[in-house]
Amino acid sequence: MRFERAAVTVNEAFDRFAGQHLPAGAPAALVHQLRALASLHSLPRRQMSRFDVTRDHLVFVASGPTKLVALDAAGSEQIVAFQFGGDCLILPREGLHAYRLVAIRAASLLVFDAEALRPLEQRAPVLNEMIARCTLAALQRTRANLVAMGRRSATERVASFLLSMREIEQVAQADGRTLTLEMTRKEIADCLGLTVETVSRQFSKLRDLGLIATPSRTQVRLSDPVRLAAQAGAFAPAA
Amino acid sequence: MRFERAAVTVNEAFDRFAGQHLPAGAPAALVHQLRALASLHSLPRRQMSRFDVTRDHLVFVASGPTKLVALDAAGSEQIVAFQFGGDCLILPREGLHAYRLVAIRAASLLVFDAEALRPLEQRAPVLNEMIARCTLAALQRTRANLVAMGRRSATERVASFLLSMREIEQVAQADGRTLTLEMTRKEIADCLGLTVETVSRQFSKLRDLGLIATPSRTQVRLSDPVRLAAQAGAFAPAA
DNA sequence: CGCGTTGTTGAAAGTGATCAATGTCGGTGG
DNA sequence: CCACCGACATTGATCACTTTCAACAACGCG
Structure with missing residues (x-):
């Protein structure tokens, strides 16, 4: 049986994040500041994320398969996308729909408050590029999924x-x-x-x-x- | 009857684009370079965009309602999103699915080759931010649409x-x-x-x-x- | 072992697709 | 002006598929 080591510390998770999504040439100061803003959440199997629903978050799935779901009035879930170890996504605040991240198996998430990142973005375009890349990837997958759901x-x-x-x-x-x-x-x-x-x-x-x-x-x-x-x-x- | 003046020249369309999506403080040089990369396409009612399908494009809908559709093997359309005058979107190259922009009524589109923008992005973070904002907005709408299509x-x-x-x-x-x-x-x-x-x-x-x-x-x-x-x-x- | 949860299977009902016919509008040419 | 044509829209009948309701089987756990 394969045994994947789960990321257990913020630093482990962050290193994984940096390795995956930040270019090698990223300024050390930026990396340092980012690390300070990251917080780690372990999401047990089947559990739903419980972040502040009034704020947008940037989430890096350090390990474990997860799904992004929309909750309807009845509380039943409608899947929007899957994410896997290494993926990054924007978890939007609660608007017309409420979105949650659900762990398919136990997962570790590295979470950033989107608002807190803003000042960093201004000074470090790399960060912006990274977020843009993740968002675009998510958009492509969501569009594909939409087509799939159609008929x-x-x-x-x-x-x-x-x-x-x-x-x-x-x-x-x-x-x-x-x-x-x-x-x-x-x-x-x-x-x-x-x-x-x-x-x-x-x-x-x-x-x-x-x-x-x-x-x-x-x-x-x-x-x-x-x-x-x-x-x-x-x-x-x-x- | 209301009569909306369609954008007929590249410059008119570009000005509308700049006004809508570029911050007031954008450097004149950037604006100038962007203008040089823009090309205008008039899309008659019901017609499908015919851009180079091997390249990503950034499209600004200068006027007219349009829809982004995915084409399936049978050639029938599946709607992905609506766009209206003032919206910006990424029209991805042909991959797993083929996407096209279709004019619901006559529309004018300002089109940029995404690849050509890349060098500009590096020097001008504003551009990156703009694209990120548009992509995120598109993602939100698509997610909402996906939920809508579900059941x-x-x-x-x-x-x-x-x-x-x-x-x-x-x-x-x-x-x-x-x-x-x-x-x-x-x-x-x-x-x-x-x-x-x-x-x-x-x-x-x-x-x-x-x-x-x-x-x-x-x-x-x-x-x-x-x-x-x-x-x-x-x-x-x-x- | 018994019980609750989860999964499977059957029959009936509901919903949208498909096939087919008819109706309506707008334009064209006599 | 009217008859006709073709495209688009509506309506009906039937069919295929999914849901719903219901019963039962299999598994896991105390």
């Missing part, structure tokens, strides 16, 4: 969900095909905008077609990724 | 479409309730991920409920915006 059948959604999970969770077995979904059917259903029953039926259908195998409740083996991709439809893996 | 019924989609159109097209009559949709039912259907027939039925239904009136093929009178908003559901107007 897709349950089968297409489930198939492409499995494929995108495979990319993410290379936490796979040696064969690179078996993945462990750390999510209940309900969570998957919320992600895909379907019901639990439909998700379950799609799993059964794909199993009957011989495209996947489900040795246990949480494990899925992609027996035939190629034909699975065919089921995922035109706009295949929502990257 | 919404045909009625909700049509009702909130009408409401958001009202916000946009204040090209309304004196009463502020009658709007002229410069779109066919097919275009509306594509926007909402529905079929023409379903859209038509929803119009009929809302008309029967007394929420709207349809004096002509293109005109819609929102007789009862409040109850219409109720039909639009929890995540009302997709801003």
Whole structure:
């Protein structure tokens, strides 16, 4: 079993952040100031972030897969995007919608108050560039996701969900095909905008077609990724 | 009838762009260089942008309502976002999806090659900030749209479409309730991920409920915006 | 072992898509 | 001015798919 060391200290997380998102030539003073503004939050599995909802935040996902969800009036979640160790995102303050970050598995987050970064940005364009890059990446993924949500059948959604999970969770077995979904059917259903029953039926259908195998409740083996991709439809893996 | 003067020259469009998106204190040299990189494109009603699909572009919508669409394999459009006079957006090169800008009514676009802007960005952080601001705004709207698309019924989609159109097209009559949709039912259907027939039925239904009136093929009178908003559901107007 | 949670399966109902026919508007040419 | 044409819109009937409601099975845990 693979064992990924979680980032446990602010400094570890920050170093990871700097290595990933700050150019090598970034001025030491900037790095120093940034470090002072960072705070580390550990988010246990399935737990929702609880930051100050009146402020925007820049969040670096130091470790662990997470999802950005929108909460509707009924409190049910609608997935907006997935993030993984190394990704950076803007978590907007509560406006028309309330957004939260939810840990799919235990995650560590490095959090910056967006407002506090502003003075730094003025002096250090690198920071601005970094944020712009992250925002643009998020925009691209969100647009792709939007298209995906538009007109897709349950089968297409489930198939492409499995494929995108495979990319993410290379936490796979040696064969690179078996993945462990750390999510209940309900969570998957919320992600895909379907019901639990439909998700379950799609799993059964794909199993009957011989495209996947489900040795246990949480494990899925992609027996035939190629034909699975065919089921995922035109706009295949929502990257 | 209101008569909005379209931006016809590059300079007119550029001035509008600078006024809207560049801070007053922007260095004259920067403005000058930017102007040299801008090119103007007039997009007739319903026409699709035809820029170099291998390059990213920064587009300023100088005038006219436009929509950003994703094209699927079948060539049918899936709406991603609306833009209006004054908005700025990143039109990404063709990747997993192909995006196009489509004029809802005749529009003028000021187009920059994103690559060509890069050297300018390095020297002028203002430019970077501007792009970051636009990207972030686009991200927020797209996220909102994604949530909207998630699990919404045909009625909700049509009702909130009408409401958001009202916000946009204040090209309304004196009463502020009658709007002229410069779109066919097919275009509306594509926007909402529905079929023409379903859209038509929803119009009929809302008309029967007394929420709207349809004096002509293109005109819609929102007789009862409040109850219409109720039909639009929890995540009302997709801003 | 029993119980609660989670997952699967079946039957019925609801919703939108598809297919097909008809209706309406706007323009063109007689 | 009117008849006709073609594009667009509406309406109806049917079909496919997803949800909903309900029962049951499997697993994990005390």
